Amino acid sequence: MTDLPQSLRLLASSLNVPSVLTTDGLRQRFSDPDGLDPAAGQVRRAQWEDKSLLVLLLGAAQERYWRVAPVSIDPTGEDENSLVLAAQRSAFSVEVTVWAGLQACLPTAVLSRVVDVWETDVTTWCASPGATVPAAARRGQFAMPYGPDAEVRADLQDMLETLAEAPLVPVRQTTTFDVAAAATRVGLNVLVEALGLAIPAVVKIVKGKAAVTEDQAAILARLFGVAVGDVLAAVNGLPAELAVELERPRWRSVWQTWAAQLRRAEDAVRFQVGARVFALGYRQTGTTGTPNWDSRIAHWLADHDVKDMSGGT
Amino acid sequence: MPILEDLEAGVVEPFLAVVYRVVGVQVRRRPGAYWEHQADPDLDTVVTHDFVADRWERTVAAVLGQGGDDASMERLLHTIVERWLIDRFRETERGSVTRTLVKHLNGHDDFGKVPAGHPGAGRWRLAGTHQPPWAGSLEELVTAAWTVRAAAVRWTSDTRRAPIARATDLSAVLRVVMATAAGSVSEQQLVEVIVRRFPATLSTPTSPPGALDEAAAQVADSDPLPADIWQARQDATTTAEDAVVVVRQLTEQDRHVLRLLADVGSAEAVRQLQKELGCGRSRAYQHLERVRSLVRELTGAFDDEEQVVLDMLTVCQAEGDVSGMVDDGGDEPSNTSESLANVEGRTS
Numbered sequence: 001m002t003d004l005p006q007s008l009r010l011l012a013s014s015l016n017v018p019s020v021l022t023t024d025g026l027r028q029r030f031s032d033p034d035g036l037d038p039a040a041g042q043v044r045r046a047q048w049e050d051k052s053l054l055v056l057l058l059g060a061a062q063e064r065y066w067r068v069a070p071v072s073i074d075p076t077g078e079d080e081n082s083l084v085l086a087a088q089r090s091a092f093s094v095e096v097t098v099w100a101g102l103q104a105c106l107p108t109a110v111l112s113r114v115v116d117v118w119e120t121d122v123t124t125w126c127a128s129p130g131a132t133v134p135a136a137a138r139r140g141q142f143a144m145p146y147g148p149d150a151e152v153r154a155d156l157q158d159m160l161e162t163l164a165e166a167p168l169v170p171v172r173q174t175t176t177f178d179v180a181a182a183a184t185r186v187g188l189n190v191l192v193e194a195l196g197l198a199i200p201a202v203v204k205i206v207k208g209k210a211a212v213t214e215d216q217a218a219i220l221a222r223l224f225g226v227a228v229g230d231v232l233a234a235v236n237g238l239p240a241e242l243a244v245e246l247e248r249p250r251w252r253s254v255w256q257t258w259a260a261q262l263r264r265a266e267d268a269v270r271f272q273v274g275a276r277v278f279a280l281g282y283r284q285t286g287t288t289g290t291p292n293w294d295s296r297i298a299h300w301l302a303d304h305d306v307k308d309m310s311g312g313t
Numbered sequence: 314m315p316i317l318e319d320l321e322a323g324v325v326e327p328f329l330a331v332v333y334r335v336v337g338v339q340v341r342r343r344p345g346a347y348w349e350h351q352a353d354p355d356l357d358t359v360v361t362h363d364f365v366a367d368r369w370e371r372t373v374a375a376v377l378g379q380g381g382d383d384a385s386m387e388r389l390l391h392t393i394v395e396r397w398l399i400d401r402f403r404e405t406e407r408g409s410v411t412r413t414l415v416k417h418l419n420g421h422d423d424f425g426k427v428p429a430g431h432p433g434a435g436r437w438r439l440a441g442t443h444q445p446p447w448a449g450s451l452e453e454l455v456t457a458a459w460t461v462r463a464a465a466v467r468w469t470s471d472t473r474r475a476p477i478a479r480a481t482d483l484s485a486v487l488r489v490v491m492a493t494a495a496g497s498v499s500e501q502q503l504v505e506v507i508v509r510r511f512p513a514t515l516s517t518p519t520s521p522p523g524a525l526d527e528a529a530a531q532v533a534d535s536d537p538l539p540a541d542i543w544q545a546r547q548d549a550t551t552t553a554e555d556a557v558v559v560v561r562q563l564t565e566q567d568r569h570v571l572r573l574l575a576d577v578g579s580a581e582a583v584r585q586l587q588k589e590l591g592c593g594r595s596r597a598y599q600h601l602e603r604v605r606s607l608v609r610e611l612t613g614a615f616d617d618e619e620q621v622v623l624d625m626l627t628v629c630q631a632e633g634d635v636s637g638m639v640d641d642g643g644d645e646p647s648n649t650s651e652s653l654a655n656v657e658g659r660t661s
Binding site: 024074142145 | 318320321322323325326329330333355358361362365368369370371372373374375377378379380381382384385389392393396399400452508509512513592593594595596598599602603606
C-alpha cells in the first residue's frame with residue numbers, strides 16, 4: 001500500500017499502461033526482448049551504471065560498437081537535424097524524436113532490451129538525412145538557443161558521451177608484452193615474494209590463467225619495467241572472441257542482476273565470469289582450437305550462481 | 314520489487330506515488346504556473362491530477378522506453394515534471410510578450426494595424442504602407458532583427474509585465490522586421506521573432522538535476538546590491554552605470570557564472586559548473602553560453618560590452634567584503650526599470 005491520497009488511489013485504478021510496452025507485451029512481440037541480437041532498426045535501451053537512454057540502431061560500426069541515434073519521448077525536443085515520428089509510427093503511441101544529428105558509436109556492451117523495431121525508411125533517413133522525409137514523420141524545427149529543445153539536446157549529448165566511455169572487456173594483447181618471458185627474466189621467487197602469493201597462484205598469473213588486481217599489476221609492472229596498462233592487458237585480457245560474446249546484450253540481465261546482488265560494478269562481474277569461462281575453456285582445449293564461447297558461457301552459468309562469485313577476482 | 318518492474322507488469326499505483334512525490338518537490342521549485350494556489354493544502358494532489366491528465370501517456374512511454382533503475386527513473390520524472398511546469402508557465406510568458414508587444418505597437422505611430430475588410434486584417438505593418446500579408450521564412454525576419462543593436466530588459470518580477478527591451482530599441486527592431494517583410498505581419502509572427510531575438514532574456518532555463526534550489530533564484534529587482542551600487546556610484550562613468558544596470562538584472566546564479574568566467578576562464582568555468590550542477594559538459598557549456606548571451610542581450614552589444622560587465626563584476630567581487638559598511642543613503646532605485654530611460658510595460 002502506497003502513501004497516496006484517496007483521490008489519487010482512485011485515479012491509479014483508472015490508469016493503464018499500454019500493453020505493448022509491458023514485459024508481457026514485449027515478450028509477445030519479440031519472444032525474448034533481452035536475448036535478441038542487435039540489428040539496424042531496433043529501438044533499444046542503452047544503459048550503463050545510472051545512465052539510461054533510448055536509441056535507434058542505425059548499423060554496426062567498428063567491431064564491438066553500434067552507430068546509434070538517440071530517441072527522446074519526454075521531454076521530447078527537436079532540432080533541424082532530427083526526425084519527429086507521428087504517434088502511429090511507433091509502439092510508444094505518442095510523438096517521438098530521433099536526433100539524427102547526434103549520431104554516435106556506442107559499445108555493444110551498453111545495449112540492453114529491445115522495445116520497438118522501426119521500418120527501414122526511418123533508419124535510412126536518420127543514417128543520412130535527406131530531403132524526402134518518411135511518411136507520417138516530419139523534419140524537426142530549429143531549436144531556439146538556450147530554449148528547452150537545446151537543453152534536451154545538450155543532455156542527450158552528455159548521456160551519449162558517458163555511454164560511449166563504458167568499459168569494454170579487456171582483450172589479451174600477446175604481441176605487446178610477453179608476461180612469461182618477463183617472469184623468467186625476473187625470476188619466479190622474486191615474483192612470489194613481491195606479490196605475497198603461493199607459487200601455484202603466481203604460476204597461474206604468469207601463464208595467463210588467473211587475473212591480477214590493479215595493485216598486483218602495479219607491483220608486476222615495477223618489476224618488469226613496463227606500464228601498468230601493459231600488464232593488465234597481457235594478464236587480464238581475454239580472447240577477443242570471448243570479449244565480443246560477453247558483451248552481447250543477451251547476457252546483460254545476468255551481469256546486472258549479479259552486480260546488484262554483489263554490490264559490484266557490472267564490468268567487474270562480467271570480466272570475472274569471462275575469466276572463469278576462459279580458464280575452463282583453457283583446460284578443455286589448451287591453447288589450440290576455437291571454443292564456442294556462447295555455449296561455454298551458457299554452460300558455466302547453468303552450473304554456477306551468484307554465490308560462486310562472492311570470492312572476487 | 315522495483316517500481317519500474319511493477320510498471321512494466323502493468324501495476325500503476327507505486328509509480329503514481331513517485332509521480333506525486335516528484336510533483337510535490339517540483340511545484341515548490343517552479344511555482345509559477347500555480348502561483349495563486351500555493352496556499353492550497355491539497356496543492357500536490359491537484360497538480361498531480363493535472364499532470365496525469367496532461368501527460369500520462371507520454372510519461373509512461375518515456376519511462377518504459379528508457380528503462381534504468383528506480384533512481385534514474387525518478388530523475389527522469391523530475392525532468393519531465395519540471396519541464397511540464399515550465400511549459401505551463403511559458404504559456405503565460407508568451408501571453409505577456411504578446412500583450413507588451415501589442416501595447417507597444419498601439420502606442421507608436423511608426424506602426425499601423427491593417428483595418429478590417431482589407432487583406433491581412435488585424436496584422437501589423439509600417440504606418441503609411443499598404444502592402445499585402447507577408448508570407449516568407451521566419452528566419453529572414455529573425456536575421457533582420459539581429460542586425461539591430463538593441464538592449465534587452467529582463468523579466469524583473471512575477472507580477473509586472475516584462476518590457477522586453479528599451480522602447481526605442483524595440484521600435485527599431487520592429488521597424489527593420491516590418492521593412493524586411495515588406496508586408497503585414499501577424500502578432501504571433503512578431504512574438505516569435507522577438508522571442509528569438511532575445512533568446513537568453515526570454516528563456517526560462519531548467520536546471521540540471523541536483524541543482525534543486527539554485528536555479529529558483531529570482532532576479533533581484535527589489536534587493537539593492539549595496540557593494541555593486543556603492544561601487545558604481547564611486548565611479549560615475551556612464552559605462553559603469555550601464556554595467557550596474559545589467560548586473561542588477563541578473564540572478565544570483567547568473568552572477569555566479571559570470572564571476573566564474575571572470576576568475577577562471579571558460580574551460581575551467583565549465584568544469585566547475587559540471588561539478589556544482591551535477592550535469593554533463595554540454596549542459597554546463599549551454600548554461601554558461603546562455604549567461605554570456607544574456608549579458609550581450611541586456612547590454613545591447615554584440616561583443617565588447619560583455620567584457621565591461623565582467624570587469625564590473627570583478628570590481629564588485631573585490632569590494633564584496635565592504636558591503637556591510639556601505640551607506641547606500643536610502644535613495645537606491647528599488648527596481649531595475651527605474652534606472653532605465655524610456656522603458657515601458659510596467660503594468661501588472
